[in-house]
Amino acid sequence: MAKVLMKGNEAIAEAALRAGANNYFCYPITPQTEVAEYMAKRMPEVGGVFLQGESEVAVGNMIFGAAATGKRVFTTSSSPGISLMQESISYMAGAQLPCVIVNIMRGGPGLGGILPAQSDYFQAVKGGGHGDYRLLVLAPSTVQEAVDLMILSFDLADKYRNPVMMIGDGMIGQMMEAVEFPDKDADPKPPDESWAATGAKDRKPRIIKSLFLDPVKLEENSWLLHEKYERMKKEEVRFELYKVKPENEFMIVSYGTMARICQTAIDELEEEGVSIGLFRPISLFPFPSTQILEEATKENVKALLTVEMSTAQMMEDVVMAVVGNRPVEFYGRCGGIVPTPEEVKEKILEMQKTYSK
Amino acid sequence: MARSTSRFTAPIFSKRVIVIVGGYGSGKSEVAVNLAQLLALNCQSKVAIADLDIVNPYFRSREASERLNEFGIESINPRGDFSSADLPIILPEIAAAVESYDGTLILDAGGDDVGSRVLSSLTVTFPADDYEMLLVLNSNRPFTQDVPSCQNLMREIETATRLKFTGIIANSHMLHMTDITTIIKGLDLAKQVSTTTGLPVNCVAVDKKLLSELEQTDIEVPVLPLHRLLLKPWEREDTNSDSSTMR
Known part of the structure; x- marks a missing residue:
């Protein structure tokens, strides 16, 4: 495919479609709103789902639900919006659900400003939500790299059954650069039948949750997650x-x-x-x-x-x-x-x- | 640096208000800033520029206002805290300038119908037949790659602004990767849009570095030489550009 000139936000959106992510939920916020605008134009063309939530809290839970079906799903937001999603991000890590979250960072804390910043590093890397969990966090420095890492993010989310976060400062979202997309089949990936909630035809229902009232089972789940994070440390350093x-x-x-x-x-x-x-x-x-x-x-x-x-x-x-x-x-x-x-x-x-x- | 006289003519605009619109990232601000400089150098009248981009505070023409000031160009922009806001602020000075500025006024609008809608709030003060509204067209952008999509965008902008297009500025580029083929292909699309809509291609915007190469082509339309001013924080201003002068 020939190179096109794209804003980072548009390129991130297109890259997700190329990765077969036909489910997008979002609440607009500067400086990443162009992702939603681009999706509003493109999603009907690919027959996917784009729903604007009533808030980022709602969006986080929509992502949980969509991810539980084993379909590729993602959201984009900026700093204060990502803060609102933390509860569901922790739930998804606990329930081992793959999804991709993009944070186009603006200055904080609080409502802050709308110009570029990298001040959500701790939030992305050290937790953000509650509990023993980690996100796999990737940070592009060019629009082309944002495309490549976006596609990779979906593969990694599936590989580890864990939320992957891509963080870029406002500049990554707003600047334009020439980009090239891989000629890849944009067909949505079929869900992994070993764990996803796909309708329970001819099999027992599966319950996807992060609630473990039995402390033995909860500890077991936490060590299982920990093992995944140790594996990421060995295999995913870039x-x-x-x-x-x-x-x-x-x-x-x-x-x-x-x-x-x-x-x-x-x-x-x-x-x-x-x-x-x-x-x-x-x-x-x-x-x-x-x-x-x-x-x-x-x-x-x-x-x-x-x-x-x-x-x-x-x-x-x-x-x-x-x-x-x-x-x-x-x-x-x-x-x-x-x-x-x-x-x-x-x-x-x-x-x-x-x-x- | 040697100064040569180019075979190209500079674009001429005789109307008092020039409205620059186009798709997101088509290069409106860069075109507006460079056009302001060209008019200030070539015109007898004074020139003012107003940044109407209320969509977001990245890469806007107000970033170049200091430079424009050196050319005697007045910038009418929100000040202080509001200079980096994404709020729909239209200064009363802008409405006043649209109504009665006694020079050439360039309005640099935001992208698409969303960004240019703010112009409709100025419609009452707009000089009925003393304005140009120019579409900045970059054929390398995702939603302006063929005639139907360009027409669609033009319709959306006309509805949102309640103004009518008067012409097209061909501004195909790939930032620093732009070559002469990029420009020729872009001009070709602009001409197709021109044929379909009946609007003229007022000029083709070309990076100064490519002007000598452009001389070798059979391009006949007026040329707006571009010197990139809205740079990324790691980019340096190009000091080795071709310094051909326009007649």
């Missing part, structure tokens, strides 16, 4: 290295579109004779801790810098990854203000002075 070289004294860790701003800073610093590299986590859970430790402890590396559109959230995972072997510095802006390449360069030059002493 990251990208940019200009990481043995002679580098510093390494930036940054994700999403923030990483692209860091790349511009790195390119320009290189021209000025300063050599640094970028480690870009693509999967935020599982976090590429082992790989960061490996790069961080290379002989010449003096310190790491995490750059975020939030107040040092991912930094905590980077600090845990390097387990005290290297200092980790932070630079970030929030509230919808995006760090400029100049600001990142200045921080690196400052670190150069500090660590050459």
Whole structure:
């Protein structure tokens, strides 16, 4: 298929259709409303279901219900809307239901603002809802990667029978880039007959729930989930290295579109004779801790810098990854203000002075 | 940098109010900003631009208002907290300008019928036959790839705005991946829409970097040279663009 110019939000919507996700529930919120607008046009063409809920709480439960039938289902929202969905996300993790949730993040906390931010990192990666559960979290940095990860998200959700969350800052949703879609059969995948609620013809009914009043069964379920998360840590770590070289004294860790701003800073610093590299986590859970430790402890590396559109959230995972072997510095802006390449360069030059002493 | 005279003419607009509309992401704001600069350079009259995008606060023409100011172009935009809001704010100054601005006023509307609907609130002050409404057309966008879908969009926008189209600006691009084929294909669709609707193709918008290549083609329509100003945070302004001047 030829390349088309698409907004991130539109591309995410189309990618979901290509993955055979013909069930979409949503409540509009800036900066991701174009997903719903696009679906309103496209869903009738593919004969799927798009229902706008009366709130994100309703949407979360619609997703639960649709996912229980074993069909591919997804929703998109932005920060405050995702907060409202947390109860049902926890229920879906507990009931082992596959679904895809996209968060096009805006500045928080509270109602916050509508400009780009990465301040829902903790919410996505450390839980958000209650109970011993994890989401598999992916973070694209380009519109093409958003397409690829969206398609992958459905496969991973099915593979682990667990909700997968894709997070992008507002920029990912709003910016336009040329994208290409795989020539893939967009036919909806048939439900997995081993667990889905498909009508109970000629078999016993199945009850899909997250309620386990017997503590032994509840503990059993929690350890079963835990095993899945351990398996994700082994099999689903994704990251990208940019200009990481043995002679580098510093390494930036940054994700999403923030990483692209860091790349511009790195390119320009290189021209000025300063050599640094970028480690870009693509999967935020599982976090590429082992790989960061490996790069961080290379002989010449003096310190790491995490750059975020939030107040040092991912930094905590980077600090845990390097387990005290290297200092980790932070630079970030929030509230919808995006760090400029100049600001990142200045921080690196400052670190150069500090660590050459 | 050597300045050469191009064989292309600049687009001419004689009406007092120029309304720029089109699909989401068709490049309306970039066209509006560059058109304002071209008119300010070529025209005797003064130029003002008003950003009417109330749909969302990303990549809007108000981001370029400082630059436009250097060209003596006045920007009429919401200020302070409201400059980054997605609220339907139409300043009273805009209605006043539509009614009586004594230069050329460019209105940069939001995308689709949804974004351009706000124009209908200005209809009462609109100069009946002293405006142009131009469709910015990018044939690489999903919902404007053929004549029927373009006509559909035009109908939706005309209904929403209660204004009539007067012309088309061909603006096919793939951002930095745009090549001359992109432009020729896009102009071709614009001409087909023109034939069907009877509206003229007022000009083709072309990145300045491609102007010398464009000289080699048999394209005859006026050209609006584009210098991208609405950039992503990691992009740098292009300083090596072709500096051909328009007659």
